[in-house]
Amino acid sequence: xxxxxxxxxxxxxxxxxxxxxxxxxxxxxxxxxxxxxxxxxxxxxxxxxxxxxxxxxxxxxxxxxxxxxxxxxxxxxxxxxxxxxxxxxxxxxxxxxxxxxxxxxxxxxxxxxxxxxxxxxxxxxxxxxxxxxxxxxxxxxxxxxxxxxxxxxxxxxxxxxxxxxxxxxxxxxxxxxxxxxxxxxxxxxxxxxxxxxxxxxxxxxxxxxxxxxxxxxxxxxxxxxxxxxxxxxxxxxxxxxxxxxxxxxxxxxxxxxxxxxxxxxxxxxxxxxxxxxxxxxxxxxxxxx
Amino acid sequence: xxxxxxxxxxxxxxxxxxxxxxxxxxxxxxxxxxxxxxxxxxxxxxxxxxxxxxxxxxxxxxxxxxxxxxxxxxxxxxxxxxxxxxxxxxxxxxxxxxxxxxxxxxxxxxxxxxxxxxxxxxxxxxxxxxxxxxxxxxxxxxxxxxxxxxxxxxxxxxxxxxxxxxxxxxxxxxxxxxxxxxxxxxxxxxxxxxxxxxxxxxxxxxxxxxxxxxxxxxxxxxxxxxxxxxxxxxxxxxxxxxxxxxxxxxxx
Numbered sequence: 001x002x003x004x005x006x007x008x009x010x011x012x013x014x015x016x017x018x019x020x021x022x023x024x025x026x027x028x029x030x031x032x033x034x035x036x037x038x039x040x041x042x043x044x045x046x047x048x049x050x051x052x053x054x055x056x057x058x059x060x061x062x063x064x065x066x067x068x069x070x071x072x073x074x075x076x077x078x079x080x081x082x083x084x085x086x087x088x089x090x091x092x093x094x095x096x097x098x099x100x101x102x103x104x105x106x107x108x109x110x111x112x113x114x115x116x117x118x119x120x121x122x123x124x125x126x127x128x129x130x131x132x133x134x135x136x137x138x139x140x141x142x143x144x145x146x147x148x149x150x151x152x153x154x155x156x157x158x159x160x161x162x163x164x165x166x167x168x169x170x171x172x173x174x175x176x177x178x179x180x181x182x183x184x185x186x187x188x189x190x191x192x193x194x195x196x197x198x199x200x201x202x203x204x205x206x207x208x209x210x211x212x213x214x215x216x217x218x219x220x221x222x223x224x225x226x227x228x229x230x231x232x233x234x235x236x237x238x239x240x241x242x243x244x245x246x247x248x249x250x251x252x253x254x255x256x257x258x259x260x261x262x263x264x265x266x267x268x269x270x271x272x273x274x275x276x277x278x279x280x281x282x283x284x285x286x287x288x289x
Numbered sequence: 290x291x292x293x294x295x296x297x298x299x300x301x302x303x304x305x306x307x308x309x310x311x312x313x314x315x316x317x318x319x320x321x322x323x324x325x326x327x328x329x330x331x332x333x334x335x336x337x338x339x340x341x342x343x344x345x346x347x348x349x350x351x352x353x354x355x356x357x358x359x360x361x362x363x364x365x366x367x368x369x370x371x372x373x374x375x376x377x378x379x380x381x382x383x384x385x386x387x388x389x390x391x392x393x394x395x396x397x398x399x400x401x402x403x404x405x406x407x408x409x410x411x412x413x414x415x416x417x418x419x420x421x422x423x424x425x426x427x428x429x430x431x432x433x434x435x436x437x438x439x440x441x442x443x444x445x446x447x448x449x450x451x452x453x454x455x456x457x458x459x460x461x462x463x464x465x466x467x468x469x470x471x472x473x474x475x476x477x478x479x480x481x482x483x484x485x486x487x488x489x490x491x492x493x494x495x496x497x498x499x500x501x502x503x504x505x506x507x508x509x510x511x512x513x514x515x516x517x518x519x520x521x522x523x524x525x526x527x528x529x530x531x532x533x534x535x536x537x538x539x540x541x
Binding site: 089090092176183188207209211217232250 | 410443468
């Protein structure tokens with residue numbers, strides 16, 4: 001084989017098709033050497049995502065487990081209700097296997113981590129939904145855990161910070177999933193009536209029944225850059241109106257323009273921002289002794 | 290036809306498409322209110338004041354419509370954010386006037402359009418759920434046909450939730466469910482069986498309070514049942530009602 005033939009082979013091997021295949025496999029392995037940003041498509045050496053796991057090009061925050069997301073916020077955390085698990089209320093086929101798999105991926109019994117956290121010098125009730133637990137979908141177990149987060153926060157006079165990430169209702173739990181929306185909303189109301197603050201942080205993706213309940217019921221709504229926030233899935237909307245929508249139709253940047261979000265905050269800046277807000281909320285009130 | 294299939298067919302029957310007819314049969318002196326006083330008037334929500342058994346009530350109902358034209362305008366009974374806002378403002382008026390509220394539901398879900406999404410469909414449903422749970426007056430819901438997803442729940446955070454024997458209440462339409470689970474809306478029949486959307490199952494789970502045989506609409510006994518129930522609910526204290534309403538959802 002001559003040199004030019006060898007070069008030809010080399011070029012062929014790196015043809016656009018094989019590059020796209022390579023990207024395809026990289027996208028499936030977020031902990032590989034190379035990462036591909038699902039938002040802007042940039043590919044980069046994994047270390048450039050840094051400890052906060054964000055795209056160095058566009059600032060998108062990669063989907064990470066709730067445990068990992070917690071470590072980006074605080075190292076002082078007392079977990080609540082860790083043992084809550086679904087009882088499979090509609091006896092849905094193959095559901096148990098799915099749950100087991102999600103449990104081993106996330107090290108959670110269901111799709112949320114809750115507890116009492118110290119953020120800087122401040123204390124709050126903290127919940128973090130896990131997008132890797134059956135798409136962070138809302139079922140009886142994580143719904144109960146979020147309800148108890150608000151109930152415990154109410155009795156302990158704590159503000160609630162809830163980081164949301166969810167594909168919406170847990171299809172395998174049917175009406176039980178729908179009822180979580182009302183159950184949690186009631187706990188949000190009771191917490192609110194006690195004069196306590198609720199801060200929600202929209203992570204990627206926050207959709208469906210979670211958007212249509214507690215994610216949209218906070219006093220202050222923050223969001224991670226480039227996260228998706230919506231109610232109906234984009235594909236369903238496109239089929240309904242028979243038109244393509246822009247890629248960023250449901251971005252939090254657009255949500256900010258529409259008035260759904262107070263501020264978009266990077267992962268790195270979030271602990272400081274939350275500490276500042278909690279400081280205002282717990283400051284000594286006017287007219288007290 | 291399986292039981293589930295016949296329930297779905299009954300739930301989607303054209304006889305139930307025109308909620309205005311059902312309102313006429315149940316109530317007198319209906320005065321329809323229009324608009325959300327902010328952004329528009331959604332024809333998929335009919336709301337207003339009326340009398341039931343001589344007493345005042347506020348009504349909020351979803352509307353599909355009879356003709357194709359009506360159904361296009363109401364998106365086959367799928368409300369937009371302005372519809373939910375209209376519903377909420379009428380319910381808040383009812384609270385101020387101390388009128389009980391009756392909601393009548395026949396919707397596949399909130400409208401999945403681009404404008405609806407951009408003008409806060411999810412955000413508006415979230416507000417309706419919150420506010421309904423707080424309303425001090427009695428609320429009675431009757432699911433007449435379909436009741437799908439958060440779009441139905443936004444009108445069903447009530448003291449009493451009744452279903453017609455041929456009606457369905459579910460997390461999503463069977464078509465939507467099949468599309469999410471198997472990426473194929475044509476598997477809706479298979480989905481419907483798994484979804485457990487029938488009144489019998491929902492009553493067993495205490496997700497509803499009562500199943501209403503449909504001839505109760507024709508023979509007038511539904512009016513009597515509603516009157517009796519609202520009378521009973523009205524005799525409870527506000528605190529009793531709100532505690533019971535919260536406990537109903539808390540058990541899930």
